[in-house]
Amino acid sequence: MTENATPKPLLEIKDLAITFSTPDGPVHAVRDANFTVMPGETVAIVGESGSGKSTSALAAIGLLAGNGRVSAGQILFDGEDIAHASEKRFVELRGNHIGMVPQDPMSNLNPVWKIGFQVKETLKANGLAGDNPKKRVAQVLADAGLPNPETRAGQYPHEFSGGMRQRALIAIGLACRPRLLIADEPTSALDVTVQQQILDHLDNMTNELGTAVLLITHDLGLAAERAEKVVVMYKGRVVEYGPALEILRNPKHPYTQRLINSAPSLSAQRGDKHEAAVDEVAAAKAEPLLKVSNLTKVFDIRKGFGKKEKFTAVDNVSFEIPKGTTTAVVGESGSGKSTIAQMVLNLLDSTSGEIHFDGEQIGNLSEKKLFKYRRRVQPIFQDPYGSLDPMYSIYRTIEEPLRIHGIGNSASRQKKVKELLEQVSMPAATMHRFPNELSGGQRQRIAIARALALQPEMIVCDEAVSALDVLVQAQVLELLDELQREMGLTYLFITHDLAVVRQIADDVCVMERGKIVEQGSVDEIFDAPKSDYTRNLLNAIPGASLI
Template sequence: MITARETAEKNAPTRAALSFQDVKVTFSTEFGEVQAVKGVSFDVMPGEVVAVVGESGSGKSVTSSTSMGLLPPNGRLTGKVYVNGRDVTRLSGSELRALRGNEISMVFQEPMTALNPVLKVSDQLKEAMEVHGVAFGKDALARGVELLRQVGIPEPEQRINEYPHQFSGGQRQRIVIAMAIACHPSMIVADEPTTALDVTVQADILDLLRRLKTEVHTGIMLITHNMGVVADMADRVVVMFQGEIVESGPVEQILLHPEHEYTRRLLEAMPRLRSEVSEPDVPPQSTAEEDTEPAGQNEVALEAKNLALAYNHRGKSTRVVEGVNFQVRRGEILGLVGESGSGKSTVAKAVLGLLEVEEGELLIRGKNLPTLKSAERKKLRQDIGVVFQDPAASLDPRFPIGDIITEPMVVHKVGTVRERTARAEDLLESVKLPRSVINRYPHELSGGQRQRISIARALSLSPSILIADEPTSALDVSVQARVLEMFAELQEQYDFACLFVTHDLAVVDQLADQLIVMQNGRVVEQGSKDKILRAPAEYYTQRLLAAAPVPHPTQQAERREARRELLISHGVDVM
């Protein structure tokens, strides 16, 4: 017989796993008070994924940090934050420590900084359980092995005793997720959990989070700027702009019928893979042998012939790239794609002269780089510019912007001080920044502006070759769109040959002319961009394309199922 109390409990509304009620966060700075979050309210229910989207500075990460009581000392919080009905804002330090990991866990963006590099994975997993009294000693170790198996780490009995640096980026993120679920929390806050990962690893991590949501009924607050990830994962979407919620609702409504202008801008800015149906037939591009146009305008700027590269460690040579052949002409962009460890960045290092060529030829404007003397190499390097992935790490924080842009000219003794300054000002205008920026420092600029400075520096010597290594992966989607648009304009203006290294297939679809797909140091497939992205011949390329999410919930669900069928058809064990 069902009692009145059981009936009341059954009919009671489900309590939110996480609830924000009129949350406001203000930071005290040397320039005064800065209001980062301005009255945010929304809930995350058990077994629900709520995606919080917006650009850097929108307040989404600050909002999430309030749920864990992780605001810095200069932050002041008003409003209420509830985790399973408990008001986090009223908890003491010891109560917060008991809450973190036990009822609510966080998965951070960069797994290597979230893991202690001097402790074995076993110690870190055991610590998470022992602190909260879930398991101890051998029981905790056994539970750790099971957690690693649950998140898809191969041979967990052996690998649990390894250190974080012995795992790949995707595996480290799986370990962070294993730590996050070690104490069976009812709520997980995932702050950009896939931003730094390859597209295939990203798909695996999203599959894992989706499985946790279904099997464990965990609520997930997913912070991201990737609308494809939102379409793949979210039940509801909260759009934040300048500390406020500008739009919220079911994922289909927000992605397919956005009402706010800011949401529409985010969706329009996202690079997309064009569909096979809408793509017109593209005539085959001529090969190097067939090309009869005079040199000069269509000059081969960069060429690799049977290129093999190796790393030397303690006298032992390990070959990591084998048999690579390509040509890049002036005015052409060659996209180099593949997962981490595929060898694409290694090829870029060799072109920059940072890695010796073990076998084959690497021709820079017809000159074989490995055979040149050091003086000739230095002179040839004037003809090569480079844009790195992280602008904050590649710009010297002690130098003003003008000195950063003109540094290559100083190194190669090009021009007078006045000529260098004039060149820096012209380049600032080319990358759509005001000339007044010349006396500012990197920390005074946004991430997108810093990447524009990196591009200006790369062009300071008017190179005929530009190496771009993941130049937009660290940027917000709208900033990325502006940088890519500017990049295409600059390429047309300066007519440089470009080797564009990326794992984002939608980006190369937007920019590249030719494409090389690499895996384990070898070329899997190469040819025109349209041929490879629209009709891939190799399974590895098909797998890369299938893993790329699109910002359309229905289409993404179909793509996810198609990817699953592709993996199963090739004998891959799909969890």
């Protein structure tokens, strides 16, 4: 074979090591990493938080934190070693040669600049704005699939939905038609259907431009569906590397096997371990713990000049939750599912309809009865970083509900906090720490311990695992399932991820635009969906069809 016929790698990582300097000494974030990205190829790096996947990619674009450095190995871009390139050289490479789509659009789009201005800045920095920058910006936004690009260019990030903000970041990343695009968890915060649309569009754009993609994700199902090759990283090392489908169907490393077993999109439904409770559940069905009847919530939306418009967030919704079971309410962002959770928690008044808990209507509870209701129904919120007070120690966080409700004395409360930490598989010593010292999964365990402190009968989980890596997510779901069996808990589980539903739920309500379009047992919804919307949600689960 001639030299010209042999394709040359666009990006080649050779024996890469990355070290961070800290007050406690050097931290080796990446060690002996090796992989290649060919022109026009999509390669996915998979691993949990802290595995080194984002760090490896950031080194290739010269964006390591100030205390980080490439301590060994090579980063070859089109044959040139850029591991120790100057900042001037990286500036030349960024945009025209290497583009990037970062993870969180709200953090990476300037909130006080219009979207069009931010696209124009990228084009100007790379000398591609042309004679008519306004027209060029509109073209870039249109290429990224944004409707009415001229109008959208004049809007601010907060006026965009999550999917539209992500499209804007893709527009900026591909505006200069780079040869390599680094996509760092580009859809982790999005609904499965929006995720599918964004990734389909990214595929189309990169195929048209011939751009290679380095996709960073913690979801092996997503990686296998979208990439030709997969790099599995664990504790800073590449533990497995090869064709995506081969790794998915025949994983060799124990960590890869754990990733596949934990990924909701690739795992089976709720196991036999839950079937022991079926008889009790059947007996309890005559008396639901929670009954929602014809629930409606209408908001007044300001339209300017003193005008208001009615917006129906929840429209005539009815469902029941039998004692000791889990009912999942599923839908895309804006479907009304979190609004239902807030009304069930009595944090939001309904416009019409009724909510009965254990036979009593909660809409007109007196202050004394509402205080008692709070003890019986507890929430676990989505963001483990935002739901714990950073100024409170873990002990104070879990002890606070006990103190507010006048339960026990100081010594008995300390004993109770230790027991709660043990229940959620956290060491007792954790009580002396603060939230910033814990990982996302550990923080969510603390949030669960706090919810259990008052021994509630029902817990409302509002996207309680959506911010977590798949391995941590699987651990938290297993913990919730175990607690339900031990304590007879009832869960209202709010999520946009149908894959997670199959692992945790007994019954499912599917919501679209404020209405329930389908409800039934988890097997009925998954095996014989009746509505097109439910089928679309199921089809959008990444990687499920590959096994």
